[in-house]
Amino acid sequence: xxxxxxxxxxxxxxxxxxxxxxxxxxxxxxxxxxxxxxxxxxxxxxxxxxxxxxxxxxxxxxxxxxxxxxxxxxxxxxxxxxxxxxxxxxxxxxxxxxxxxxxxxxxxxxxxxxxxxxxxxxxxxxxxxxxxxxxxxxxxxxxxxxxxxxxxxxxxxxxxxxxxxxxxxxxxxxxxxxxxxxxxxxxxxxxxxxxxxxxxxxxxxxxxxxxxxxxxxxxxxxxxxxxxxxxxxxxxxxxxxxxxxxxxxxxxxxxxxxxxxxxxxxxxxxxxxxxxxxxxxxxxxxxxxxxxxxxxxxxxxxxxxxxxxxxxxxxxxxxxxxxxxxxxxxxxxxxxxxxxxxxxxxxxxxxxxxxxxxxxxxxxxxxxxxxxxxxxxxxxxxxxxxxxxxxxxxxxxxxxxxxxxxxxxxxxxxxxxxxxxxxxxxxxxxxxxxxxxxxxxxxxxxxx
Amino acid sequence: xxxxxxxxxxxxxxxxxxxxxxxxxxxxxxxxxxxxxxxxxxxxxxxxxxxxxxxxxxxxxxxxxxxxxxxxxxxxxxxxxxxxxxxxxxxxxxxxxxxxxxxxxxxxxxxxxxxxxxxxxxxxxxxxxxxxxxxxxxxxxxxxxxxxxxxxxxxxxxxxxxxxxxxxxxxxxxxxxxxxxxxxxxxxxxxxxxxxxxxxxxxxxxxxxxxxxxxxxxxxxxxxxxxxxxxxxxxxxxxxxxxxxxxxxx
Numbered sequence: 001x002x003x004x005x006x007x008x009x010x011x012x013x014x015x016x017x018x019x020x021x022x023x024x025x026x027x028x029x030x031x032x033x034x035x036x037x038x039x040x041x042x043x044x045x046x047x048x049x050x051x052x053x054x055x056x057x058x059x060x061x062x063x064x065x066x067x068x069x070x071x072x073x074x075x076x077x078x079x080x081x082x083x084x085x086x087x088x089x090x091x092x093x094x095x096x097x098x099x100x101x102x103x104x105x106x107x108x109x110x111x112x113x114x115x116x117x118x119x120x121x122x123x124x125x126x127x128x129x130x131x132x133x134x135x136x137x138x139x140x141x142x143x144x145x146x147x148x149x150x151x152x153x154x155x156x157x158x159x160x161x162x163x164x165x166x167x168x169x170x171x172x173x174x175x176x177x178x179x180x181x182x183x184x185x186x187x188x189x190x191x192x193x194x195x196x197x198x199x200x201x202x203x204x205x206x207x208x209x210x211x212x213x214x215x216x217x218x219x220x221x222x223x224x225x226x227x228x229x230x231x232x233x234x235x236x237x238x239x240x241x242x243x244x245x246x247x248x249x250x251x252x253x254x255x256x257x258x259x260x261x262x263x264x265x266x267x268x269x270x271x272x273x274x275x276x277x278x279x280x281x282x283x284x285x286x287x288x289x290x291x292x293x294x295x296x297x298x299x300x301x302x303x304x305x306x307x308x309x310x311x312x313x314x315x316x317x318x319x320x321x322x323x324x325x326x327x328x329x330x331x332x333x334x335x336x337x338x339x340x341x342x343x344x345x346x347x348x349x350x351x352x353x354x355x356x357x358x359x360x361x362x363x364x365x366x367x368x369x370x371x372x373x374x375x376x377x378x379x380x381x382x383x384x385x386x387x388x389x390x391x392x393x394x395x396x397x398x399x400x401x402x403x404x405x406x407x408x409x410x411x412x413x414x415x416x417x418x419x420x421x422x423x424x425x426x427x428x429x430x431x432x433x434x435x436x437x438x439x440x441x442x443x444x445x446x447x448x
Numbered sequence: 449x450x451x452x453x454x455x456x457x458x459x460x461x462x463x464x465x466x467x468x469x470x471x472x473x474x475x476x477x478x479x480x481x482x483x484x485x486x487x488x489x490x491x492x493x494x495x496x497x498x499x500x501x502x503x504x505x506x507x508x509x510x511x512x513x514x515x516x517x518x519x520x521x522x523x524x525x526x527x528x529x530x531x532x533x534x535x536x537x538x539x540x541x542x543x544x545x546x547x548x549x550x551x552x553x554x555x556x557x558x559x560x561x562x563x564x565x566x567x568x569x570x571x572x573x574x575x576x577x578x579x580x581x582x583x584x585x586x587x588x589x590x591x592x593x594x595x596x597x598x599x600x601x602x603x604x605x606x607x608x609x610x611x612x613x614x615x616x617x618x619x620x621x622x623x624x625x626x627x628x629x630x631x632x633x634x635x636x637x638x639x640x641x642x643x644x645x646x647x648x649x650x651x652x653x654x655x656x657x658x659x660x661x662x663x664x665x666x667x668x669x670x671x672x673x674x675x676x677x678x679x680x681x682x683x684x685x686x687x688x689x690x691x692x693x694x695x696x697x698x
Contacts, residue, residue, distance in 0.1 A: 395499070400536045403496045404546075404606065405524035405554035414549060418540025418589075 023055045025076040030163055033079065037166055039136030039143075047162035057156045066338040066370040067280050067309040069157075072252065077224045079164060080110035080193035088114055091188035097214035097246045101431050103182035110187050111195025111225070112167045126175035126207065132168035132198055142170050146200055148232050151284035151313045152258035158282075161228045161256065164196035173203045180210035180429065187217035187225065187248075194224040201231045201239075205262070208238035210429060215255075216275070217248040226254040235262040235289055239269075240428055244436075247275035256282045263289020263318065268426055272436055273300040273308050274443055280309035280338075287314070287321040298327035299423040299436070301443045302335035302367075309338035312356075316349040319379075325356040328423040330416055331367035332447060342374040345382050352382040360390045361419050363412070413444040449474045449645045450495075450614055455506035457487075457494055457670075464490040466670035467506070472614075475642040479656055480649045481681060482667035483689040488649045489533060491667075492618040495647075496530040497523050510614060524550075525557035527613035531603040531620050538590040543602065546590045547572060551609055575608040579635050596623035597632075604635040615639070616647045621655035633658030653685035668692045 019027070030048050034041050056073055057064035083091070088109040095107075104124055107114040113131050123129060135143060152158045171181065183199060203209055217223045225247065233239050239261075247253045253276040261267045271281045283296055298310045314323050329337040339358040360369035371388035393415050401411035420440050427433040450472040457465040464487045472478045482488050494501050495508060497520035508515040515523050538546065552562045563571070576586060579601045591599050600620055607615055617636065621629055636646070636659050648659055656664075656678065664680040665672045666689075673692055674680070 397536055397538060399496075399498050399520060400532065400538075401546075401550075402520035403498075403524055403528075403530055404550040405521050405557065405610070406550055407521045407553065407557075408519065410549070410553060411521075414541060414546075415538070418538065421540045 019055065020070060022070075022073045022076050023052075026160070027052060029076060029079065033164060037164070038133045040139070044163050047159045051156050051159035051163060054156060063155075063311065063340065066340070066372075067278075067307070072278055073224070075222070077192040077194040077222060079166065080112070080187070080189055080195050082112045083110045083188065087188060091186045092117065092184070095184060095186045095214075095216060097184070097216050097244050098182065098212055098432060098435055101180070101182065101212065101429070101435060103180040103212060105182050105184060106169060107184045108167070108186065108197060110189055110193060111185075111197050113169055124177055124179045126173060126177050127181065128172040128174065130170040132170060132200075133166065135170055140170070142172070142200065142202070145202060145232060146198070146230060147258075148230060148260040149258040149284045149286045151286070151315065152228075152230070152256055152282075155256065155282065155284070157226060157254045157280065158228060158256050158258070161196050161198060161226045164194075164226070165198040165228070166196055168198035168200070170200040171202070173201065173207045173209045175204070175207050177207070177209045180212055182212040182214070183229075185213070185215045185225070185227065187223050189223070190218060190221065192222040192224070195226065197225075197227045199227075199229040201229065203231065203233040203237045203239055205234035206236045207234070210240040211242070212432065213241070213243040214246060215244065215253065216246040217251050219248040219250065221248060221250055223248060223251040224254075225251065228256045228258065231257070231259040233259065233261045233265055233267055236264045237262065238266045241267075241269040242427055242429075242432055242436075243269070243271045243281075244439075245271065245273045245275050245279055245281070247279070249275070249277060251276045251279075253279040255280070256284070258284045260286045260288050261292055261294065263292055265289065265292045267292070268295045268428075270297040270299065270423065270427060271310065272424075272439065273298070273302075274439055276306065276308070278307045280311065283312045283314075285314045285323075286317050287323065288317050290318045290320045292318070292321045294321065294323040295426055296323070296325045297423045297426060298329075299420045299440075300327070300329040300337060301420070301440065302330065302337060303332040303447065304335060305333070306335040307338070308336075309340070311338075312341040313344065314342070314354065315344040315346070316352040316354060317346065319349050320351045321349070322353040323355070326423050327358040328420050329358070329360040329369060330363065330420060331360060331369060332363045334366035336367070337369040339370070339388070340372045341386070342376060343384060343386070345375075345377045345379050345384065347378045350379050350381045352379060352384065354382070354384040356386040358388045359419070361416065362390065362392055363416075413441075416444055417441065449476075449511060450647070451509040453507050453509075455494070455508065456504040457490060458502050458504060459490070459500055464501075464670055465494070468671050470665065470672055472645045472647055474645055476663065477640065477646040477648060477659065477661045479661035479664045479681060480647060480667050481651065481664060481684055483693075484651075486667045487670040488667055489618055492530055492616045492647070492649055495616060496520055496528060521553065522557070524610075524612070525554050528616070529607050529610060529612035529614065530616045531600075531607060531618060533618040533620075533622060535591050535599040535603050537592045539592050541590050543586045543588060543590045544572070547586075547606065547609060550606070554610060571609060572605075575605050578608070578638065579605050580631055581605055597625060597628035600624060600628065600632055601635070604632055608635065608639060613643060614645050614647070616649065618649050619651065620648075621650055621652065629655065629658060653681045656681045666692060
């Protein structure tokens, strides 16, 4: 036994020194990219150094225990260039996610902002959009607002995005905005590409906005998107955010939402996962003012050997805030779900009310779910709770439905819909909610 | 209509039904009475097709078709309806959605067209009015937060909507107050017809004052031990089941 202990120690020492082929490839890619990517080389290099000092996170890094990126990212796909105009046009025309939902379209193809698709002179009232590539090149004032949450800045996936971010937009919401803003990401390349996009949304005091974010890509290619959306929501703001992962079946999709939210605000975010072979969505939320209400939900549908990770850190940085986190995961076949959620309540955040719940439904024997809810509470007058469940469909409920005439598959589908429906019911926009329910139905139909 | 021959059923190695024989004719209302643990609920579950039970012997024929070879949904489409003793709560499924899904599934299984939404709503409203079920109850998740009486009324609403040919009422009177008992019984009586048969399972004669049976069977230790007319229920109410227990002891 002592020998094994020693070996382990050696192994760990090696790991920090030796780079995997993927890490070496990333370092090479960064060397050539840092001079061609727009903006300040210094800040990119700093982010890459931070990433590179630890390398790709692996299972011995607590936050990546269940999603070992070192093992999962064996190869690095080349970063995608700007698509040809007709290719981009075709890609957007065939995009399906939340198609038909009325919204201001802000489209991206292969990780590049399609500025020609946006009529900058006729933007809805209170909306201002600045293309990120140009802003980086010109050293735009708003760049100083990037990275508002330190939990994100310390994260290796985020650091990779900062190192390689090629394009994106910065959006300023100066008041109430009626028309939803739809950030549409389409990767149309036939062979595998990597993308790194960064979105910054600044919602000024008293403003409100609904944001849709959809991500889709071609099947059969090992795409590696790494997208970050950062939001700074001021006091008395109302932000409704719906994100849909409809990536292709071979994609390894990494994503981060970092939000700093002021007082007396309402902030709702939901991530719906139906695509990717591997995905990890990270939410870092900092409640930075009193009496704010945060809701972060997730609805994940997995089959085959899919792997999906939802990782969440909510810091109650001010007293009297309420947060609700509800993550629902349906796992078919041999798929794997991961939920890691942490609510942090510092000393001064008295009267915090936080509730976090992760529930997983395993439809077959081979699936697995890893639940890790955590509370870190330093204040003494708070109400916090977390829960995690993992189970199968209730046999008695199935019998009840079948005894009323529903065939088994239909009975199962109805119960799965009801299960996921709980996470979706907070989506305010009815058309979008129906589209999401439709996505669940589609997933269930494909199953039977 | 329903013919059960020598039915032997066990659950987890425990014998519950011991060679049960029972015939219910078209248009008949048959009551089964019996003490706790005599196998009444098991009989209802086995007819409806619950998986947990192991049928060792015998057959259940509905209009000549062997129910034991069918899945629960196929039995429902063939005309079997079980009003549950404890109707289940289904969070996240609105009662209306549930009703429509079940009705259309049965119509589809029988090769009939799906109902149009206005036609469906008309039928639900008619049944709901008769059973004094308020409309907002139909918008809520099925049985979630319903009182015992509301759940039972919802069962009868489903029965009225699905128009089954063979209805089993499993202790439908349990947990009902006098008014609810009257409403539920009236709902059932309205469905009595020459083409439809009922199997009414109960502990007490009280329900049979409202739903007057044509025949009464006494069940004990997994068998029908006595069959008679509606007066048998009154006799049981007066004397209890002691006679049958003694028979067994002897």
